[in-house]
Amino acid sequence: MYVVNLIYTAPLERIDDALDAHRAFLTTHFEAGVFVAAGPKVPRDGGIILAVRIDREKLDEILASDPFAVQKLARYEVTEFKTTRLAPGLNLPIPV
Structure with missing residues (x-):
């Protein structure tokens, strides 16, 4: 999983x-x-995206196609983490 x-x-x-x-x-x-x-x-100085089921190279390609990236309106910091625990009822993929 990635936090963008x-x-x-x-x-x-x-x-x-x-x-x-x-x-x-x-x-x-x-x-x-x-x-x-x-x-x-908040405050509105950017945004957050959670991404799953993708390798980092492909995620970087996707982010490069974001209109914010194409128009040079934003930069991106990507943090990968391994999801090992979820709140009850939250249905996100957990890598094996």
Whole structure:
């Protein structure tokens, strides 16, 4: 599992201009089962994406296609961790 930390590198006006395209990007990868959670940080200086079922190279390729990356509006910090425990009722994949 990966925690993707998006850090905005452009003013919010430019982020807002690209937001619809970014949301379409997110939808594509939610539907593919790669992204399982996403949202803006508070305060709004970036966002967080949780990604699963993917190797790091492929995740990096996906992130490079994000309109925020293409337009150089954000940078990404990716942290991988091994999920070993989940809250009851939470259904996320746990690698074997």
